[in-house]
Amino acid sequence: MKDVEGVELAIFIAVFAVVTVVGFAAARWRRGQTLMHLDEWGLGGRGFGTFVTWFLLGGDLYTAYTFVAVPSAVFAGGAMGFWAVPYGAIAYPIVFLVGPRLWSVAHRHGYVTAADFVRGRFGSKSLGLAVALTGILAMMPYIALQLVGIQAVLTVMGVTGSGWAKDLPLFIAFGLLAAYTYTSGLRAPALISFVKDALIYLVIIVAVVYIPTRLGGWDSIFGTAETALARPNPATGKPAGSLFTNDMTHWAYGTLALGSSLALFIYPHTVTGALAAGRRDVIRRNAALLPAYSLLLGLLALLGYMALAHPGTVAAVKAAGNPQLAVPELFEQVFPSWFAGLAFAAIGVGALVPAAIMSIAASNLFTRNVYAAFLRPDATPEEETRVSQLVSLLVKLGALVFVLGFDKSLAINLQLLGGIWVVQTFPAIAIGLFTRWPHRWALLAGWAAGMAYGTMTAYGTSSPTQRHFGSPLDDIPFVGHTGYIALTAFALNMVVVVAVTLLLRAVRAPEGQDETNPDDYLADADPAPAAPDDPGRSLTGRPV
Template sequence: MNDVNGVELTVFLIFFALVTVMGFLAARWRRGQTIMHLDEWGLGGRRFGTFTTWFLLGGDLYTAYTFIAVPAAVFASGAMGFWALPYAAIAYPIVFLIGPRLWSVSHVHGYVTTADFVRGRFGSRSLGLAVAVTGILAMMPYIALQLVGIQAVLTVMGVTGSGLAKDVPLLIAFALLAAYTFTSGLRAPALIAFVKDSLIYLVIIVAIIYIPTKLGGWGHIFDSAQSSLAKPNPATGKPNGSLVTGDMTHWAYGTLALGSALALFIYPHTVTGALASGRRNVIKRNAALLPAYSLLLGLLALLGYMALARPDVAAAVKAAKNPQLAVPTLFDHMFPGWFAGVAFAAIGVGALVPAAIMSIAASNLFTRNVYTAFFRPAATAAEETRVSQFVSLLIKIGALVFVLAFDKTLSINLQLLGGIWIVQTFPALGLGLYTRWFHRWALLAGWAVAMVYGTVTAYDQHSPTQKHFAQSTADIPFLGHPGYIALTAFVINMVVVVVLTVILRAAGVPDGTDETRPDDYTADADDPGVRDLPELVTD
């Protein structure tokens, strides 16, 4: 992999140049009177229709790391890697329940972030700050992992070397990403998402039809995968995995799916994509349409088995001790150079869209819920936008430094923490959309206890090759079965919240003021009382 494949790299660069131009042109796409307003820069004018929102949310939720990590998990452990499929199936009914309500109340009050809503709902800047800080922390390693996806592709294409030389392509890619995100805001990833999603669908459909014909059919693929997974791991002496989950993995499989489903729509980047839509029904339609991506995810996971079925691919990935290279290496060996370049471009562009949205979401959280809430309450819309623009640059630089300066496994492990952390905001956000019974100080205490428990438990997880943060599962207290740490922490969170709420309300401790009303949660764009919005543009 030390020799650069000129054909693959050329095709990759052509697509990269295309989306870069689109990113800068997006500044004029459906633009309002000024870009210097968070409604415009950070939420695309809040006027995307069903079609645009579907591509935007798809590009947002299914990241480059998804297309690298899911088949990598299947390559490494077999059936356990398929937990992402039930998680997606469970998530969209949850989106249907909370998404439209969050959209409505946010449009009535001009909320830009989840922390805006929590602060307004429970009358607590401290609780809003906790949600904002959690969102920012969860986003940082997530953005860094998009870089890991691009690096995997560059490595397989032969763009290696030593020192600064091997990092120059990555530096250029994120410099361009930072530039067009700064000028175009959310419109850039929204426009590029059309290219990204189209490429991903093309590549996966071709791969799922073409590669099995070259590997002797699906029977041979599954037989080879089972044989490879059954071999003992030198570090543990146990089989790497199997084609079906075992008795000891059922709880881990189920809790990973449920916990991740709770997290999906409360991640800041997901909410940012949803709030950019023009009408309440757009969220409902997308909750029904987005499961189409779950089919794509299932097909994608099968690439892990294909990589195991091709001996030279499996050997190369295992020699590199990096399962993240499974899909890029498979494409490099199975496709002609020009189409491998298209496939790599799909993964590369697939990193740019979510990375842009994540940096925008994190910068909006800082601006609205730290800078404006605590330091500049009288900040103008233009000032807020300018702060978000510069903070989004700093966040990208931070993610880039993180990837270049630290071991890649650290960013992967910290992303596991991101999921554990973000689930702990569900009581205030997800349940808060339906009830205000929970006391604000109880919510804050539950969040704090769960954050400490989840972080410490994850830190204590080790393996033969890693001392800390080795996995996202741990034994569930009183049950003894391994389960997703995020879900265990969530249960502890809810127990603390409920018990303290009863105590605080019985003691008559004052609660915050709710600035929302019941009608706010069902309002649509043209209803009376909804704040002025840009003229709606539908697809």
């Protein structure tokens, strides 16, 4: 390590120390009789209210990758990077319709994962396994990207070198994350999300007010950004981007927004955050309140234009050859050291919260839908929890190996591929919450068709730095425009589901047993019984 920014690193470490203490202390926060049950360890006791759930889902959905990647996309291509803003406006009405029904049926039957619901709804362990494995597969590169966010700010702070000297801080961050997640379960990221959101809101508000004063105002920022984006890209010979989408990018912009909105709520980590809520109405309230984060995301995207308008940031990013460093470099060069350290800490904590929830979600999927469903059907709740704790460690370790052993651009594009995969579970999960008309085998066939088409098509895309998995976009068949592969694969998925369902119903193929009832989808939490010595508290010690 050399030329380390001491003040920045000291503040970064101090905030991490506070977060670590909070993470371990969370084991006693709102604790039930025991943590050795997936309802407690993996879902925080299923008792979070509107306030806690808002912070938890915000910390879950708006990650360090978002903090780094959205502005870097604007930095590299202009208006196309803003597709992440409208997709929230599309997604939350879907959450409003789908989320309460999933919460209700999961509460009534004790489902811990969406794959639990699919298995029970359609009477198919195979379909539940497909949904579970898809979720686990999609989580791995997503968790890795949270560690990439930490690595980016460490690099800008001067934590460089080779071998162990370079990676030791990342190992330490991984070790702390693994330790308090293992100990406290979902309560740790829920409590830390308060710190994370407060830091991020503070940094973004200060950035959009202070940085323009250093760059000559918004008129100068947009003018400089427009000039920079109009320059031809050496790799393609075409302009890098523009301040507005055009006829060539409208379809890409729209399909990215729509396809991502379908994936948002069925990502395993999002489902985990939603099922931790204490009541059905908590999901509805949060679907109405969470668009406030879209406002934050819009402000965040503007940092990409600010980075383009700052010559020192542009030079540093070009020298590093990594647009993902645009925001950290901008903060490094514009803010005083103490506030830059706080901003880097916000990005770092913004990585820890979603990484913890994602690892818990992935481990719950393995435990309930692989281990308990196929290997140990008679596993006790304590055994399930122990397995989930161990698998959460393995998931984080796999993500760390991914970060250290593979090219970062591959990680980013595999995360985009994760979105393509997750959307293929939408028919079984979201549509299944309203109707059993799709046949279980048809859903499995549609899933397989969408997964195969999406994976092969994404594999065939290239970029100036990658021969394969170079882009989430490709030509849409029969349309003549470029769009998000996830949406095209989803359309194929649905065509197969409908066609095969009609065929199977015609031959009266067995449909499987539905273990749910219509009133399960409207159920709410029953009032907890009062403890004999305290009429205002439940038997678990929580307020009634």
